[in-house]
Amino acid sequence: MLYSNLKLLLFVCLFIVFNLQAQNCNNYIKGRVFDDGTSLPLSFVNILIQESLIGTTSDKDGFFIFNDLCQGEIHLIISHIGCEPKKILIDLKKDTTLSIQMPHTILGTIVVEGEQINNSDFQSNSTLNRTTIENNSNKTLGGLIENESGVNLMKNGSGISKPIVHGLYGNRLKIINNDIIQSGQVWGNGHAPEIDPLSADKITIIKGTSAIEYGAGNLGSVVLIEQKKIEKEPHLHGQINYAYESNGRGNNLNLRLEKYSKRIAWRINGTIKKYGDKKSSTYFLNNTGYQEANFSLTLQKSWKEKLFLDIYTSTFNTRLGILRGSQVGNITALNNALNAEIPDKTDSLFSYNIDAPKQEVNHHLAKLKLKYFFKENNSIIFLVAGQLNNRKEFDIRKGGRSVIPSVDLLQYTYNTELKYTHSFKNLWKFKVGNQNIVINNTNDPNTGILPLIPDYNNWKNGLFTTLSRKKKKTNFKIGFRYDAELQKVAEISNDLPRRIIRYENNFHNISGLSSIKFIMTSEQSLTINSGYSERNPGINELYSFGLHQGVSGLEEGTLNLKKEKALKNTLEHIWYPSSNFSINTLIYHQSFNGYINLIPKQKENTNGELVNEIRTTIRGAFPVFKYQQTNANIYGFDISSQFSTGNSIFGLIKYSFLRGQDVKNKIPLIYMPSNSIFGSLKYQLKKSKKLNKGKFKNTEIEINNRFVFEQKNILIGQDFVSPPSSYNLFGFKLSTNLILPHFKIRFFTEFNNLFNIKYRDYLNRQRYFANDLGLSVIIGLNFKF
Incomplete structure (x- = not known):
C-alpha cells in the first residue's frame, strides 16, 4: 500500500515538473x-x-x-x-x-496637447478625466468644475450649486448628460443639476462658440457629461469609492462594476451620500444636510464594428435642507437677519435631521442610441430618450402643514435626435442633425398655493449643420442652426375671481458660428471664434409669480419679454514651448440685445425714493426679484499656466477676470462672478516602497490656494446686501496608491479651508444670512479590482 502511494506521489511530481517545463x-x-x-x-x-x-x-x-x-x-x-x-x-x-x-497629456485638469499643437480642435475647453472625478468622490458636479478657468458657481448653501461659464448660467447654459440635454427645473438659481458625476468618465466645459450642435439657447457655453465605451475585457472589473467629510459628518459611498461580453457589455454605478448640518468657521448652519441615492445602468453591443447600440438609464434622488435662518416672519426680522452675524434659529447641536424648508427631487432618465458606420469616418446616429423630473419644495407652514409641499412640479421630457457625419479624405468633415424635444410640465393642485410657474407644454425642433476643414497650418469651421419653439401655457390668475389664462407663443431662432485656427508653429496656435445666437424667454422668465423657496425670495416674471440676441467673440492663444511648460490665454467679449436678468425689484418709499422691495406674505417676509430686460456686455479673459520640473514637481496657476455692464442703463450687471486666482503645487515621490506582495507608488503631496476678489463692479443699493470682502482659501492633499497583484487601492486625505477662515461668497445666496463653510477634512479610499 505504501509502495503504491509513493508511486502515485512520484507520478504527480513528475507530471508537474514536465508540465512546468512544457509551459513556454x-x-x-x-x-x-x-x-x-x-x-x-x-x-x-x-x-x-x-x-x-x-x-x-x-x-x-x-x-x-x-x-x-x-x-x-x-x-x-x-x-x-x-x-x-x-x-x-x-x-x-x-x-x-x-x-x-x-x-492627451494632462497637467492638473486642463487638457494639454503635449509638445505639438493638436490641429483638430476648434473650441476652447477644459476637461476633467475619470481619475480627477474619482479623486473628488465627495463633490457635486458644480464642486468638481469650480476651479476651472472661466467657471464659477451659483450657490444656495453648501448642497446646491450650479455652474456658471463666462457669466452665463441657468437657461443660457446647457448640460449634456450622456448625449441628452439635461431637463428639469434648470431655470432656478436654487436648483442644482440632478446628475451624479461619479457615473461619468469625462466632463468637458466648452467655453467657445462651437457648441452649436448641442441645442438652442446655450449662447456659446456647454458642460458635457460623457461615459466611455466599455472596454473589451471579459473579466469583471470595478471599483469602490468611499469618502468621509468632517464638515457635515458626511459619508459618500460609490460602487461601479463593468464586464464585457460578446452578447452584451454592461456597467452599473451606484452612489449614496448622507450629510448633516454643515458648519461655518464658528457656528453650525442648521438644516443644511442632504441625502442622495443614485443609480445608473449602461448596456452596449456592437455588430461587426458596423452597428453600435448604447442603452443608458439613470435615477437621481436627493433630499436637502435649506438654512433654517433664511425664512423669517416679518420685514423687521428680515432686515435684522440681513445684517446679523449669526443667523436666527441657530442651534449649537449637530443634527442629521432635514426639516422644512427643504427640497426633494427625483430625476429619471432613459436613453437608446444607435450608431451605424457606413465607413470608418462616415456614420449616422439615431437617439431617443425620456426624462421624468419631480421637484417638491417644502416651506415652514402653520397648522402642521409643513409636510405638504408648497411647490410640487412634475415634468416629462421626450428627446429624439438624428445626426449624420461624413468625412472627405480626412480633410473635410460635414455634419448635419435634427433634434426634437417635447416637454410637459404640471403642478400638483393639492399644494394649496398658487403655482410659482404655470402648467405648460413645450415643443422644440432644431436643425443644425457644420462644415470643417483640417489642413496642416490653417483649419476652419462654419455652422448654422435653426430652432422653432412653441409654448402653450395655462396660468391661474393672481387676482380674484380665479380664472385660467391661456397663452400661446411661437419663436423662431437662428444661430451661426465661424472658427479659424492658425497652427503658427509646433508649439503655438491661435484660434478665433465668432458666434451669434438667439434665445427666446423661458417660461419662468415670462410667468413666474410667487415664493421661490430654494432662494428664499419672491420672483416675478414679465409678460412682454423679447428674445435675447447675443454675439460672442473669442481669441485663444496656446503656447507649449516644452513638455514641461504651457500658457493658455483666452479673451472673450459677448454683447446682448435684450439681456434677461433677475434683479431686485424696486418701489418708492414714503420719501419718494426707489428702494429694493421687501414684501410680507402669509409665509413670511422676503426680498422681491423681477425679470427685466436690457442691453448688456460681458467680457473678460482666462489665463492658465502649467509647469513641471522633471517628474516630481508640478504646478498650475489660473486667473479669471470678468466684467458685466448694463449698457442701456449705464450700470454694472448684478450677480456677475468675482475675479479669482487659483494655484496648486504638487510633489510626487519617484520611488515606490514594497509591502509584502504589494508596493506603494505615486505618493503625492499637494498644496493649493484660491483667492477670490471682492466684487466692486456694483453700485450701492443694487442689491439687498453689499458684496462681501475678498477671501483666501488654502487646501492640502496627501495621497498614495497601494498596488497589489489583482487590486489597486488609493488612500487620500484632503483639507479644505485649511485655516478655518470666516468668509462669504458673492454668488452664494446664503450669504444674505450666514457665513460660508469652515474647515473640512476628507478621508477616503478608492479600491479597484
Missing part, C-alpha cells in the same frame, strides 16, 4: 507608447504587469520590453503623469508587439 516562459511583450493627440512618443511611461507586479518604464523614444514571460492572460497597467491610466488585457500565446496610444 520565453515570450516577450514589447511596444512603444505615443501621445494620441500629437502622435509623438512618450517617455517615462510606467508599464506594470498586474499579476506579477513586474514593472518597467518607456525610454526616451517611448520603447519598453518585458522578457521571459509565460503564456496566459496578462493585464498591463499603463500610466503617465497627467494621463488617464489605461489597462490592457493580453492573452499571451507568442511574442507580442504593441503600439499604445495614451490620452
Whole structure:
C-alpha cells in the first residue's frame, strides 16, 4: 500500500515538473507608447504587469520590453503623469508587439496637447478625466468644475450649486448628460443639476462658440457629461469609492462594476451620500444636510464594428435642507437677519435631521442610441430618450402643514435626435442633425398655493449643420442652426375671481458660428471664434409669480419679454514651448440685445425714493426679484499656466477676470462672478516602497490656494446686501496608491479651508444670512479590482 502511494506521489511530481517545463516562459511583450493627440512618443511611461507586479518604464523614444514571460492572460497597467491610466488585457500565446496610444497629456485638469499643437480642435475647453472625478468622490458636479478657468458657481448653501461659464448660467447654459440635454427645473438659481458625476468618465466645459450642435439657447457655453465605451475585457472589473467629510459628518459611498461580453457589455454605478448640518468657521448652519441615492445602468453591443447600440438609464434622488435662518416672519426680522452675524434659529447641536424648508427631487432618465458606420469616418446616429423630473419644495407652514409641499412640479421630457457625419479624405468633415424635444410640465393642485410657474407644454425642433476643414497650418469651421419653439401655457390668475389664462407663443431662432485656427508653429496656435445666437424667454422668465423657496425670495416674471440676441467673440492663444511648460490665454467679449436678468425689484418709499422691495406674505417676509430686460456686455479673459520640473514637481496657476455692464442703463450687471486666482503645487515621490506582495507608488503631496476678489463692479443699493470682502482659501492633499497583484487601492486625505477662515461668497445666496463653510477634512479610499 505504501509502495503504491509513493508511486502515485512520484507520478504527480513528475507530471508537474514536465508540465512546468512544457509551459513556454520565453515570450516577450514589447511596444512603444505615443501621445494620441500629437502622435509623438512618450517617455517615462510606467508599464506594470498586474499579476506579477513586474514593472518597467518607456525610454526616451517611448520603447519598453518585458522578457521571459509565460503564456496566459496578462493585464498591463499603463500610466503617465497627467494621463488617464489605461489597462490592457493580453492573452499571451507568442511574442507580442504593441503600439499604445495614451490620452492627451494632462497637467492638473486642463487638457494639454503635449509638445505639438493638436490641429483638430476648434473650441476652447477644459476637461476633467475619470481619475480627477474619482479623486473628488465627495463633490457635486458644480464642486468638481469650480476651479476651472472661466467657471464659477451659483450657490444656495453648501448642497446646491450650479455652474456658471463666462457669466452665463441657468437657461443660457446647457448640460449634456450622456448625449441628452439635461431637463428639469434648470431655470432656478436654487436648483442644482440632478446628475451624479461619479457615473461619468469625462466632463468637458466648452467655453467657445462651437457648441452649436448641442441645442438652442446655450449662447456659446456647454458642460458635457460623457461615459466611455466599455472596454473589451471579459473579466469583471470595478471599483469602490468611499469618502468621509468632517464638515457635515458626511459619508459618500460609490460602487461601479463593468464586464464585457460578446452578447452584451454592461456597467452599473451606484452612489449614496448622507450629510448633516454643515458648519461655518464658528457656528453650525442648521438644516443644511442632504441625502442622495443614485443609480445608473449602461448596456452596449456592437455588430461587426458596423452597428453600435448604447442603452443608458439613470435615477437621481436627493433630499436637502435649506438654512433654517433664511425664512423669517416679518420685514423687521428680515432686515435684522440681513445684517446679523449669526443667523436666527441657530442651534449649537449637530443634527442629521432635514426639516422644512427643504427640497426633494427625483430625476429619471432613459436613453437608446444607435450608431451605424457606413465607413470608418462616415456614420449616422439615431437617439431617443425620456426624462421624468419631480421637484417638491417644502416651506415652514402653520397648522402642521409643513409636510405638504408648497411647490410640487412634475415634468416629462421626450428627446429624439438624428445626426449624420461624413468625412472627405480626412480633410473635410460635414455634419448635419435634427433634434426634437417635447416637454410637459404640471403642478400638483393639492399644494394649496398658487403655482410659482404655470402648467405648460413645450415643443422644440432644431436643425443644425457644420462644415470643417483640417489642413496642416490653417483649419476652419462654419455652422448654422435653426430652432422653432412653441409654448402653450395655462396660468391661474393672481387676482380674484380665479380664472385660467391661456397663452400661446411661437419663436423662431437662428444661430451661426465661424472658427479659424492658425497652427503658427509646433508649439503655438491661435484660434478665433465668432458666434451669434438667439434665445427666446423661458417660461419662468415670462410667468413666474410667487415664493421661490430654494432662494428664499419672491420672483416675478414679465409678460412682454423679447428674445435675447447675443454675439460672442473669442481669441485663444496656446503656447507649449516644452513638455514641461504651457500658457493658455483666452479673451472673450459677448454683447446682448435684450439681456434677461433677475434683479431686485424696486418701489418708492414714503420719501419718494426707489428702494429694493421687501414684501410680507402669509409665509413670511422676503426680498422681491423681477425679470427685466436690457442691453448688456460681458467680457473678460482666462489665463492658465502649467509647469513641471522633471517628474516630481508640478504646478498650475489660473486667473479669471470678468466684467458685466448694463449698457442701456449705464450700470454694472448684478450677480456677475468675482475675479479669482487659483494655484496648486504638487510633489510626487519617484520611488515606490514594497509591502509584502504589494508596493506603494505615486505618493503625492499637494498644496493649493484660491483667492477670490471682492466684487466692486456694483453700485450701492443694487442689491439687498453689499458684496462681501475678498477671501483666501488654502487646501492640502496627501495621497498614495497601494498596488497589489489583482487590486489597486488609493488612500487620500484632503483639507479644505485649511485655516478655518470666516468668509462669504458673492454668488452664494446664503450669504444674505450666514457665513460660508469652515474647515473640512476628507478621508477616503478608492479600491479597484
